[in-house]
Every structure is written in structure tokens, then in C-alpha cells.
Amino acid sequence: MEAKERVRELTEAINRHARSYHGLDAPTVTDEEYDGMFRELLELEERHPELVGPDSPSAKVGSAPSSGFAKVRHEVPMLSLQDVFDDRGLMAFMSRVGDALGLPGDDGVAYVVEQKIDGLSVTVEYEGGLFVRGATRGDGEVGEDVTANLRTVRDLPLRLSEGIEYLAVRCEAYMPKEGFAMANARAEAEGRPGFANPRNAAAGSLRQLDPNVTAGRDLRVLAYEIQGIRGADRPPTHHESLEALRGLGFPVIPGYAVRMGWDGVKGAVEAIRDLRDSLGHEIDGAVIKVDDMGHREALGRTSRYPKWAAAYKYPAETAKATVVGITLQVGRTGAVTPNAELSPILLAGSTVRRATLHNPEYIRAKDIRVGDVVTLRKAGDVIPEVVGVDLAMRTGAEAAFEMPEVCPECGSRLERDADGPIHRCVGEGCPARLSRRLAHFVSRDAMDIAGMGPAISGMLIDAGFIDSPDDIYLLRGRRGEMIGLPGLGERSVDAILGSVEGSRSAGLDRVLFAMGIRHVGAIASKAIAARFGSLEAAMGASAEELLDIGGIGEATVSSFMRGVADADIGGMMRRLASYGLGSAAPGSGARETAGPGDAVAAAVGGGRAAGKTFAFTGTLRSMTRDAARGMVEEAGGSVAERVGKATDYLVAGEGAGGKLAKAAEMGVNVLGEDGFLALLGLAGGNGGERPPAGADAPSGDLGPDGGDGAEGKYRQLTLG
Numbered sequence: 001m002e003a004k005e006r007v008r009e010l011t012e013a014i015n016r017h018a019r020s021y022h023g024l025d026a027p028t029v030t031d032e033e034y035d036g037m038f039r040e041l042l043e044l045e046e047r048h049p050e051l052v053g054p055d056s057p058s059a060k061v062g063s064a065p066s067s068g069f070a071k072v073r074h075e076v077p078m079l080s081l082q083d084v085f086d087d088r089g090l091m092a093f094m095s096r097v098g099d100a101l102g103l104p105g106d107d108g109v110a111y112v113v114e115q116k117i118d119g120l121s122v123t124v125e126y127e128g129g130l131f132v133r134g135a136t137r138g139d140g141e142v143g144e145d146v147t148a149n150l151r152t153v154r155d156l157p158l159r160l161s162e163g164i165e166y167l168a169v170r171c172e173a174y175m176p177k178e179g180f181a182m183a184n185a186r187a188e189a190e191g192r193p194g195f196a197n198p199r200n201a202a203a204g205s206l207r208q209l210d211p212n213v214t215a216g217r218d219l220r221v222l223a224y225e226i227q228g229i230r231g232a233d234r235p236p237t238h239h240e241s242l243e244a245l246r247g248l249g250f251p252v253i254p255g256y257a258v259r260m261g262w263d264g265v266k267g268a269v270e271a272i273r274d275l276r277d278s279l280g281h282e283i284d285g286a287v288i289k290v291d292d293m294g295h296r297e298a299l300g301r302t303s304r305y306p307k308w309a310a311a312y313k314y315p316a317e318t319a320k321a322t323v324v325g326i327t328l329q330v331g332r333t334g335a336v337t338p339n340a341e342l343s344p345i346l347l348a349g350s351t352v353r354r355a356t357l358h359n360p361e362y363i364r365a366k367d368i369r370v371g372d373v374v375t376l377r378k379a380g381d382v383i384p385e386v387v388g389v390d391l392a393m394r395t396g397a398e399a400a401f402e403m404p405e406v407c408p409e410c411g412s413r414l415e416r417d418a419d420g421p422i423h424r425c426v427g428e429g430c431p432a433r434l435s436r437r438l439a440h441f442v443s444r445d446a447m448d449i450a451g452m453g454p455a456i457s458g459m460l461i462d463a464g465f466i467d468s469p470d471d472i473y474l475l476r477g478r479r480g481e482m483i484g485l486p487g488l489g490e491r492s493v494d495a496i497l498g499s500v501e502g503s504r505s506a507g508l509d510r511v512l513f514a515m516g517i518r519h520v521g522a523i524a525s526k527a528i529a530a531r532f533g534s535l536e537a538a539m540g541a542s543a544e545e546l547l548d549i550g551g552i553g554e555a556t557v558s559s560f561m562r563g564v565a566d567a568d569i570g571g572m573m574r575r576l577a578s579y580g581l582g583s584a585a586p587g588s589g590a591r592e593t594a595g596p597g598d599a600v601a602a603a604v605g606g607g608r609a610a611g612k613t614f615a616f617t618g619t620l621r622s623m624t625r626d627a628a629r630g631m632v633e634e635a636g637g638s639v640a641e642r643v644g645k646a647t648d649y650l651v652a653g654e655g656a657g658g659k660l661a662k663a664a665e666m667g668v669n670v671l672g673e674d675g676f677l678a679l680l681g682l683a684g685g686n687g688g689e690r691p692p693a694g695a696d697a698p699s700g701d702l703g704p705d706g707g708d709g710a711e712g713k714y715r716q717l718t719l720g
């Protein structure tokens with residue numbers, strides 16, 4: 001087929017799939033197929049730049065970072081909303097509306113009640129059905145042009161199903177809870193501070209100078225208002241506008257209700273509140289809007305907000321707990337993070353036992369002491385945050401925190417970062433750092449080695465078999481010694497060794513990512529791998545050559561250079577190159593073909609999940625998500641991020657999200673945690689508790705899951 005035709009075909013298919021996934025519900029292709037098409041399109045466009053169409057989903061991905069955002073004057077001002085905080089406020093709003101319209105009765109005016117999505121407002125504009133511009137709200141009159149970044153948002157249609165002359169749509173840009181947890185896990189893996197909540201994460205991702213960074217984040221949009229339209233009639237009611245937007249290909253605010261009268265409106269506001277914890281995204285209230293456009297016009301606006309709408313704000317969920325201790329945790333990059341150990345408290349649907357205190361300066365600024373009663377708030381439903389100390393509860397017996405000068409794990413000196421308040425352990429042989437580096441090295445996005453859970457890794461480190469993560473490639477010479485370690489038999493040792501061997505074919509990008517160099521995450525690793533092709537070549541790259549790649553900034557480049565020069569990391573890279581790793585093409589190995597995990601599944605022999613696809617939602621009691629994923633993969637199954645036609649089972653934990661409704665709709669089998677374990681033949685496990693809230697979700701594959709139930713599950717499974 002001609003390149004031109006293929007580019008057109010791929011562009012249309014990708015735009016259509018993106019639309020059908022978000023706008024019409026059911027995903028029509030798997031993530032892999034989608035990514036495959038995207039990759040093919042990028043390659044074709046690189047070879048034939050003249051074929052890049054105005055609606056190409058790639059349009060701005062890969063372009064150089066811009067130096068700032070241009071200002072855009074909004075054609076129609078982007079107004080705010082009047083807030084109400086309780087039933088009285090809502091009743092007052094409704095009677096103002098009824099009186100102004102001369103329809104004072106209880107059922108004269110129809111309202112639409114919608115979720116108030118906790119993100120940031122953007123206006124997207126289309127000419128002739130093509131996306132031409134997107135801007136943030138700014139001060140309501142003038143915003144910032146974020147067109148390039150919005151183009152990378154997968155569910156924003158770039159071409160509408162109809163070529164209307166002009167259309168401006170107001171949307172909320174937001175990040176789903178899961179995407180937020182992933183972004184923070186990645187930030188941690190790359191040694192960057194995470195985001196406080198999904199709203200900040202969405203804002204930070206959208207206002208990125210480099211669209212490549214935005215493209216790597218799970219940023220989405222939901223449409224809720226037509227701001228302007230030419231060349232077609234504006235629908236006469238709001239609910240018809242929403243349906244028209246859906247028909248054009250927009251993801252539209254889900255589950256809105258059309259109601260009349262006090263009971264109806266109030267019931268809808270309460271129904272949304274009750275959904276709050278189970279949704280896949282954050283909401284901070286409900287929006288109540290007059291449905292009829294004629295009524296809206298008659299009501300008018302103030303300088304700041306329309307008189308036809310109000311936001312009913314829900315209070316943020318908070319709780320009080322006592323700080324029973326402040327502990328320190330040593331991360332992979334040596335960062336030593338203080339955590340508050342709390343008296344267990346139920347907050348927004350889960351038990352919180354721990355909250356991050358970030359760094360000593362944060363503790364000092366809030367004057368948090370051991371023994372204090374503190375107010376906690378769940379930021380983004382996942383990380384509990386200490387809002388403040390209840391000073392009235394102080395007895396004088398509270399103890400102030402002092403950051404130690406040496407690492408709590410190895411006694412080496414701690415050094416404060418020159419560019420921030422983070423303290424790091426400088427000890428090269430710090431066992432805490434080694435176990436975190438190893439956990440990162442074997443993790444799914446890195447070398448993807450199954451069967452190396454925290455218990456086994458810890459044992460191999462303690463036994464002196466592993467001094468540096470790359471030592472796992474020497475393990476095959478110690479097979480005899482490994483068999484006979486507590487709990488390791490011949491079969492499980494061979495399963496681990498098989499998985500290690502399988503990882504030798506992992507692509508260079510994975511090997512680079514596995515080095516755990518600060519700032520060098522999955523995206524930078526892919527870019528470096530694509531440019532240099534081999535570990536040796538990448539190690540020999542100059543700063544100029546690295547900067548020349550485009551899309552990776554100076555901080556990443558200098559961090560990469562420091563990594564190569566570092567005795568530990570550079571040494572590991574040289575040894576890996578000498579073992580022949582890092583010569584496979586980027587993206588190969590692990591996930592695509594028969595991966596290392598398969599070796600383990602085969603060795604375990606059970607393959608109870610062979611060929612089955614699982615998805616997860618909510619928080620699991622006895623294991624981390626990653627441990628669950630490992631268990632599925634070890635049993636021969638695979639895990640998908642989303643519920644789709646190909647999903648065999650949805651495993652639902654506490655606070656299950658929107659996936660649950662989707663599964664019900666699509667007839668996907670739903671399993672509870674016990675059912676899941678039973679299916680894998682692991683029922684009646686050790687019933688281990690999940691790690692403290694706040695330590696689990698956001699830290700992802702690097703989570704401090706040592707010692708939790710997952711470890712026991714890991715061992716059982718590996719032993720078959």
C-alpha cells in the first residue's frame with residue numbers, strides 16, 4: 001500500500017478508536033494494538049513528513065519544546081461558577097432562578113445535574129471539524145495556548161464526525177486516579193517529587209513546555225458546554241447539547257441527570273455524592289445548570305459567573321489521628337523520606353496508618369511532632385496528607401523530629417540535595433538502596449523479571465549472591481547453592497533462572513530505564529535507545545549528542561552523564577554490555593513475545609490463568625497491585641489497564657472504581673479478592689495485611705512492600 005494511503009488509514013483508525021473508547025464506551029482495540037498503530041504512524045510520518053495531516057494524532061508529539069505559551073483571548077469569556085455549600089444555598093439558588101423566570105413553583109424549571117470534575121477548565125476550538133486551538137481558562141478573558149499539549153490527549157477528538165464551520169467547547173482536563181498513582185510512581189522512580197493530587201498533576205501535565213512529557217501522562221478531557229457554534233444550530237437545551245457533543249466524538253461528562261423540582265435536584269446531587277469514592281476520577285461537587293437555553297439567556301450573567309448555574313461543593317474528607325512515630329524510609333536513589341506512623345483511622349473509604357511527611361522542612365514548617373493529633377486529608381484519594389496540627393491537643397509531652405545525620409539503614413552520611421530539601425544516603429553499599437535498586441531493575445517496565453519478589457530478592461542479597469542488580473545474570477552459576485536456601489526448591493530456582501535468562505533479550509530502552517538513573521524515566525530511555533542503539537554507544541554519548549535528540553532536557557542529560565560516570569551505575573552498565581545486554585531493539589523483549597514471565601509460568605506448570613486477561617480496580621487488602629499483577633503473570637495470564645471486550649475477569653477491591661460499572665455493562669466476570677486467590681489456587685493464604693495506606697498505591701512498583709502479604713503469596717506461587 002502507498003505510504004500516503006496508509007498514513008490516512010492509520011490517522012483515521014487511531015482517531016476513531018480514541019473516540020470510540022472515550023466517547024462511545026467500548027474500546028475497539030487493545031492498548032497494544034493502539035500503540036502499535038501509533039508507532040507505525042510515527043515511523044511513516046518521520047519518513048514522509050509531507051504526509052502529516054492536520055488531524056494527525058501525532059501532530060505535535062516529538063516536536064521541540066516551545067519556550068512558553070502564547071496568550072489567547074477567549075471569544076466567549078470563560079466564566080466561573082457561583083458556589084453553594086449546603087441545601088439552604090441550593091434552595092436559595094433555585095428560588096432565585098424560579099423568581100427571575102416567573103416560574104416560582106417547584107416544577108417549573110428543568111435542571112441538569114452533573115459531576116463537578118476536579119481538574120482544570122479548557123476551551124477547545126474546531127474549524128471545519130478540525131481541532132485548531134485549545135486554551136486554558138487563565139483569568140477568564142485571556143488564557144494560555146496549550147494546543148500542542150492538548151493534541152497529545154488521547155480522548156480529545158482531533159477531527160469531529162461532522163465538519164461544522166466553527167465550534168468551541170468547554171471541557172475539564174483531568175487525570176484519572178489511576179493515572180495519577182502511576183505518574184507519582186514514575187516520579188518516585190525517577191527521583192522527582194510527586195504531585196499532591198490529581199488536579200495538580202493534570203495542571204502540571206497540561207502546562208508542560210514539552211508536549212512529549214504531556215503525551216506520557218494519562219491526561220483526559222470531559223466536555224460539558226458548547227461555548228460557541230457557527231454553521232449549525234445550537235441545540236435548544238443543555239442535555240441535547242451534551243448528546244450532540246457525544247455524537248461529534250467528545251467524551252461527555254458521565255451520568256448527568258435532568259431533573260425538575262427540589263426533590264429531584266437534591267436527589268441527583270446526593271446520588272453524585274454517593275458515587276464519589278467509586279469513580280475513577282476525582283470530583284469536588286455537583287454542578288446544577290438550567291437546561292433550557294431560552295431560560296439561560298433570560299437569566300444572564302454577572303461579571304464572574306452565569307446566573308443559570310451553581311456548583312454544590314462537597315466538603316473535603318478529613319479525619320484526625322495521632323502521630324505515634326516518625327520513621328525514615330530509604331529509596332532507590334538514596335532519598336531518605338520521613339513518614340508519620342499514625343493511629344489507624346478510616347478516611348475516604350480506607351484505613352490510613354501512615355502519611356508521607358516529604359522532608360524535614362515540611363515537618364518543620366508544619367511543626368509536626370511525635371504525639372501530636374493531626375488533621376489528615378486524602379489528596380487525590382490515594383495519598384493521605386497532614387493538613388495541620390491540632391495545637392489545642394498538645395500536652396507538652398510531644399517530641400520534635402530531628403533529621404539524623406546518618407542513614408538509618410547503613411550508617412553512611414546523609415547529604416542534602418543542592419537543589420532541594422531532600423536528604424540522600426551516600427553509602428554505595430547501603431542494603432536498603434540495593435534492595436530498592438534491585439526491585440526497580442526487575443520491575444515490569446524495566447527488565448520484567450518474574451519470581452523476584454521482595455522475599456526472594458532479600459534472601460539473595462542477604463546470602464551475598466547479589467551486590468549489584470546485574471549480579472542476577474551470574475546467578476545461573478550458583479544454581480546449586482540457591483537450591484537449598486530456605487523455601488527455594490529446584491523447580492522454583494529454575495523458574496527464576498529461566499525468567500532471568502529471558503530478560504537478556506529486553507530492548508535497550510528497558511535496560512536504560514532499569515539503571516534507575518534520576519530523571520531518566522521510560523520516555524527519556526526510549527529516546528536515548530532509539531538514537532544510540534547499543535549500551536556502549538549510549539554510554540559514549542556526549543552531552544551535545546544527547547541534547548541533540550530533542551525532547552530530553554538538560555537536567556536529564558546531565559543526570560544521565562553522571563550516571564554513566566558513577567562507579568556503581570557505570571560499572572553495572574559496563575558489565576551488562578559485556579554480558580551482551582542492551583543490544584536488542586527498543587521495545588523488544590519482555591511483554592511483546594514469549595516473555596520471561598512465561599518461563600516462570602511454564603516452570604510452575606499450573607498456568608491457572610493461562611490465556612486469561614485480568615483487570616483490577618480498587619484497593620486490594622492483602623497485596624499490592626504489582627504483586628497481584630505478578631501473580632497473574634506467573635500463572636500465565638496477562639493484565640490490562642482497562643476493562644474491554646477481551647477482559648476475562650475484573651478483580652474488584654475496596655473502593656472499586658468506574659471499571660466495575662463497565663464490567664457489569666459488558667458482562668465481564670467480577671471477582672472479589674478471595675475469588676481471585678481461589679482462581680489462582682492460592683486461597684487460604686497467610687491473610688497478610690496490606691501495607692500501610694499511603695505507602696502502597698502511589699509508590700507503585702517501588703513500594704515498600706517488603707514484609708506484606710504479597711511476599712507470602714509470591715513465595716507460594718513460585719513454589720507451585
Ligand code: IVH
Binds near residue numbers: 137225
Ligand atoms: S460549567 C459557564 N460544568 O468548575 C460554565 N464547570 O468552579 C461554567 N467544572 O471553571 C462551567 N466540572 O473548571 C461546569 N460539569 C461542569 C464542571 C465544571 C468541573 C469546573 C470548571 C469551572 C469550575 C468552577
